[in-house]
Amino acid sequence: MVNILRDNPTIAVLGAGAVGCYFGGMLARAGNAVTLIARANHVAAINKNGLYLDCLSFKEHVRLNATTDVSEISGADLILCCVKSSDTEDAIRLIAPHIKKDAVILSLQNGVDNYERIRATISNPTFPSVVYVATRMAGDGHVEHVGRGELAIGAAGAPSDWADTLNTIAALFSASSVPCAVSPDVKRALWTKFLVNCAYNGISAIGAIDYGQMVETAEVKKLIDALTAEFLLIAKKEGVDISAEEAMEVNAQIPITMPRQKSSTAQDLMRSKQSEIDYLNGLIVRKGIEHNIPTPANQAIHALVKMLERKNFLTS
Known part of the structure; x- marks a missing residue:
């Protein structure tokens, strides 16, 4: 070619x-x-x-x-x-x-x-x-x-x-x-970046908070760990093997390299726009159903962002 x-x-x-x-x-x-x-x-x-x-x-x-x-x-x-x-x-x-x-x-x-x-x-x-x-x-x-x-x-x-x-x-x-x-191996690179989207975007949106502030709350760090554990199970079923250690390191870099950034999902909600949550945590939930893997943390993030989207729609 x-x-x-x-x-x-x-x-x-x-x-x-x-x-x-x-x-x-x-x-x-x-x-x-x-x-x-x-x-x-x-x-x-x-x-x-x-x-x-x-x-x-x-x-x-x-x-x-x-x-x-x-x-x-x-x-x-x-x-x-x-x-x-x-x-x-x-x-x-x-x-x-x-x-x-x-x-x-x-x-x-x-x-x-x-x-x-x-x-x-x-x-x-x-x-x-x-x-x-x-x-x-x-x-x-x-x-x-x-x-x-x-x-x-x-x-x-x-x-x-x-x-x-x-x-x-x-x-x-x-x-x-x-x-x-x-x-x-761009597929693996995509899924590694996707991990960050699923771990950070929805929480940033729900709290209207930047990445640096997010990780100052111990309970949020535990939630990020739960989202990540579910994500890694789904990724493996999709042919992408990311270790827990690598995932932890990738997640840890985000509040260091982008401390002032609010996620694109947060920016969408702040502007009363539809977000991409269906293609982030929502995709993990759908893949969980497909592979018979429970994804309660991702399901909760997906549901809460959808609730805020609906609230914006009804009040706009």
């Missing part, structure tokens, strides 16, 4: 919220042609003043194209899919008539099954990425970066002859000050 990403590829970010704006903005800052497909309020601000990257190491307005019109994705060689997990299939169907048949899709989404659902919806080459970044939208066209900022990408079941394309994507990000590595 030849590398279909030409020199100076054009890039589109589908669903440019905090994650999409950060990575799209970093690519544009390095001189790449980037179009953000985002909500109207962000588009208006970005087209007027540029995207404001409020980062740990710099603060800068970056000029790039922004639009609400999905048809402008037609020229993209690389599409970064950053929509919510619940919107994955609908978003891909929406852009399908407009994208080039050889455009590459890279999923920068929470959860572990989005790339599979994209592949089931469209024939374009699609790859997962593991996203390690703490960001939030601090205003219209204003993304705040508060921790980390690296990616791992991989084939995850795709033929090995896509290696050149993956290496090109990794080089593109790395040249844009975004560390990016091609993982030989």
Whole structure:
């Protein structure tokens, strides 16, 4: 398979919220042609003043194209899919008539099954990425970066002859000050990151609390341990073997590297938006039923976040 990403590829970010704006903005800052497909309020601000990257190491307005019109994705060689997990299939169907048949899709989404659902919806080459970044939208066209900022990408079941394309994507990000590595076992990397999502996101949302504050409560640390124990049983049934020691170390790093970050689930609830909890702890609950493994801790987190979502819906 030849590398279909030409020199100076054009890039589109589908669903440019905090994650999409950060990575799209970093690519544009390095001189790449980037179009953000985002909500109207962000588009208006970005087209007027540029995207404001409020980062740990710099603060800068970056000029790039922004639009609400999905048809402008037609020229993209690389599409970064950053929509919510619940919107994955609908978003891909929406852009399908407009994208080039050889455009590459890279999923920068929470959860572990989005790339599979994209592949089931469209024939374009699609790859997962593991996203390690703490960001939030601090205003219209204003993304705040508060921790980390690296990616791992991989084939995850795709033929090995896509290696050149993956290496090109990794080089593109790395040249844009975004560390990016091609993982030989990206499924395991996805599940390792997924562990953090399941252990931290829901609790952060329920308490409207950041990661650093969460672990100051002994009972919360015990709950994280219970969520993790259930998670590891499910992961093993799904063909991913993560040791308890490795899980403990991964979990321990989050409040150290992202102490000021509230989870994306917390940010969704604070804005009265639907969260991705069905694709986080909810997926663990469904897999538990499938594998006949009790998951009471994950079920409780899932139920409580769903309750808060419903409360937001009824009062909005």
